[in-house]
Amino acid sequence: MSQSPSLLGDPQHAIDLVLFGALGDLALRKLFVALYHLDREGLMPEQTRILGLARQEHDTEGFRRLVGAALEKRLKPDEQDAICQERFLNRLEYLKLDFKSLDGYAGIKQWREGAKRPMVVYLSVAARIYGDICHHLGESGSLDDDSRVVVEKPIGYDLESSQAINDAIGAVFPEERVYRIDHYLGKETVQNLIALRFANPLFGTQWNQNHISHVEITVAEKVGIEGRWGYFDDAGQLRDMVQNHLLQLLCLIAMDPPSNLDADAIRDEKVKVLKALKPFTGEALGRDVVRGQYIAGTSDGQAVPGYLEEEDANTESRTETFVAMKTEVANWRWAGVPFYLRTGKRMPEKLSQIVIHFRQQPHYIFDPDQRDIASNKLIIRLQPEEGIALQVLTKDSGLDKGMRLRPGPLHLDFNSAFPKSRIPDAYERLLLEVMKGQQYLFVRRDEVEFAWRWCDQLIEGWKTRETPPRRYPAGSWGPVASIAMITQDGRSWYEDY
Numbered sequence: 001m002s003q004s005p006s007l008l009g010d011p012q013h014a015i016d017l018v019l020f021g022a023l024g025d026l027a028l029r030k031l032f033v034a035l036y037h038l039d040r041e042g043l044m045p046e047q048t049r050i051l052g053l054a055r056q057e058h059d060t061e062g063f064r065r066l067v068g069a070a071l072e073k074r075l076k077p078d079e080q081d082a083i084c085q086e087r088f089l090n091r092l093e094y095l096k097l098d099f100k101s102l103d104g105y106a107g108i109k110q111w112r113e114g115a116k117r118p119m120v121v122y123l124s125v126a127a128r129i130y131g132d133i134c135h136h137l138g139e140s141g142s143l144d145d146d147s148r149v150v151v152e153k154p155i156g157y158d159l160e161s162s163q164a165i166n167d168a169i170g171a172v173f174p175e176e177r178v179y180r181i182d183h184y185l186g187k188e189t190v191q192n193l194i195a196l197r198f199a200n201p202l203f204g205t206q207w208n209q210n211h212i213s214h215v216e217i218t219v220a221e222k223v224g225i226e227g228r229w230g231y232f233d234d235a236g237q238l239r240d241m242v243q244n245h246l247l248q249l250l251c252l253i254a255m256d257p258p259s260n261l262d263a264d265a266i267r268d269e270k271v272k273v274l275k276a277l278k279p280f281t282g283e284a285l286g287r288d289v290v291r292g293q294y295i296a297g298t299s300d301g302q303a304v305p306g307y308l309e310e311e312d313a314n315t316e317s318r319t320e321t322f323v324a325m326k327t328e329v330a331n332w333r334w335a336g337v338p339f340y341l342r343t344g345k346r347m348p349e350k351l352s353q354i355v356i357h358f359r360q361q362p363h364y365i366f367d368p369d370q371r372d373i374a375s376n377k378l379i380i381r382l383q384p385e386e387g388i389a390l391q392v393l394t395k396d397s398g399l400d401k402g403m404r405l406r407p408g409p410l411h412l413d414f415n416s417a418f419p420k421s422r423i424p425d426a427y428e429r430l431l432l433e434v435m436k437g438q439q440y441l442f443v444r445r446d447e448v449e450f451a452w453r454w455c456d457q458l459i460e461g462w463k464t465r466e467t468p469p470r471r472y473p474a475g476s477w478g479p480v481a482s483i484a485m486i487t488q489d490g491r492s493w494y495e496d497y
């Protein structure tokens with residue numbers, strides 16, 4: 001990880017970005033917007049060029065118009081800057097290509113003729129064609145010794161398919177030039193977890209089973225399937241969200257301190273956590289994991305359909321749109337500390353947060369009625385309002401209150417504490433790190449595969465049990481059983497939303 005301020009704006013960091021899937025949803029909604037912001041912030045060297053690849057018939061001018069329209073649609077009025085927009089669009093060129101056929105790849109080599117900048121290949125396409133693309137890039141001689149590849153999640157569907165995809169990528173790109181995206185790692189507060197844990201001695205000494213009673217990780221989405229029923233129904237919430245985003249968050253909370261901030265030092269520690277995750281035995285699967293599927297309900301006061309009534313739905317589907325589970329990292333630091341995870345679509349609001357519950361004092365001297373509230377909580381809010389709050393207990397003010405306790409936050413709201421600094425989108429950060437050649441925010445092959453190994457045993461268990469998902473109305477916090485799962489331990493999901 002670079003400790004120095006950005007060096008970009010410097011020709012040394014210029015790249016040629018070759019973007020496969022340049023007219024797809026991710027590219028038009030996220031990637032071009034993020035690249036534009038980097039340019040606007042002066043983080044994209046003048047010499048950087050972008051080649052968009054897709055199979056539609058366009059020339060470069062037409063492609064620039066499409067990207068320009070996508071930017072207009074997505075940028076806020078105060079982010080629009082005509083000069084920068086023009087400069088950015090002038091960096092773009094277009095090549096029509098069928099990714100599955102070797103014919104046409106010579107066009108990439110031709111575009112690169114004489115270029116001294118490293119080439120970054122971004123695969124914004126379904127993972128099942130990563131292998132073909134990597135193979136053709138190699139065959140056509142389009143790659144150099146310093147070419148990098150960026151790949152999107154999900155890498156496969158299970159351990160076996162992810163290994164096949166990783167093998168195909170690895171046949172052409174060595175691991176130190178593979179950048180596997182998990183966009184949660186690019187979120188500002190997620191990176192702040194590293195600073196919070198390892199720069200603050202206060203937390204460093206308390207971060208273990210002696211001081212922490214349990215941990216909650218909630219990633220709630222307000223949206224439903226958003227027209228992606230086909231993709232989603234094959235995956236389900238476990239593969240779509242837990243295998244990657246939630247397990248990455250869990251790793252950052254649970255990992256031991258890395259010996260330095262190098263990519264591999266951090267990733268080695270994350271892998272140890274994934275290896276230490278307790279598998280679910282038959283009994284634990286029924287007790288500690290809840291699958292749900294939303295039925296019709298409301299969102300923002302409007303009626304919304306259930307999962308099985310969405311466009312293109314197969315009405316027999318048993319795919320889960322919600323998962324809650326209690327798991328444990330079986331090692332010296334965390335033995336006996338439950339990690340409660342939950343994530344779902346069509347919840348009342350978009351909310352991603354981690355709550356660290358500290359243990360109570362060994363001897364309690366205040367009002368017995370207040371015993372339940374007498375502990376500290378660290379609330380790490382990833383979105384929407386990024387911030388960190390430490391809940392502490394003070395004396396309630398007023399002459400008539402005696403020694404009554406009052407919980408209140410020591411609160412750091414990033415937007416109000418640092419009003420001048422725009423919080424960048426995850427893809428901006430990640431693209432910047434790719435340009436710099438820094439891998440610490442990207443997922444290594446063994447992380448992906450250990451995460452799949454753990455999810456696979458869970459999915460196998462579900463198949464054996466054949467239990468259908470529990471229903472929950474759109475606009476609720478999930479099936480009642482997910483609340484019962486935590487209350488049976490005498491706890492509840494943190495609710496101060």
Ligand SMILES: NC(=O)C1=CN([C@@H]2O[C@H](COP(=O)(O)OP(=O)(O)OC[C@H]3O[C@@H](n4cnc5c(N)ncnc54)[C@H](OP(=O)(O)O)[C@@H]3O)[C@@H](O)[C@H]2O)C=CC1
Pocket residue numbers: 020021022023024025026027053054055056097098099100123124125126127129152153154
């Ligand atoms: N969209 C999102 O929000 C997210 C996406 N991802 C991942 O990002 C990747 C891209 O997703 P997304 O943008 O949604 O996918 P899309 O299907 O919207 O885009 C894929 C693009 O690739 C093109 N394409 C596909 N096959 C070929 C081919 N054989 N030859 C030439 N062009 C081809 C498509 O062209 P055409 O339109 O003509 O088919 C389209 O431009 C996937 O791996 C996905 O899992 C990850 C997280 C979120």
Ligand SMILES: O=C1O[C@H](COP(=O)(O)O)[C@@H](O)[C@H](O)[C@H]1O
Pocket residue numbers: 183221240241
């Ligand atoms: O990767 C994915 O993430 C999004 C949620 O991302 P967020 O940044 O909006 O929290 C999810 O909706 C999508 O299904 C999944 O593929």
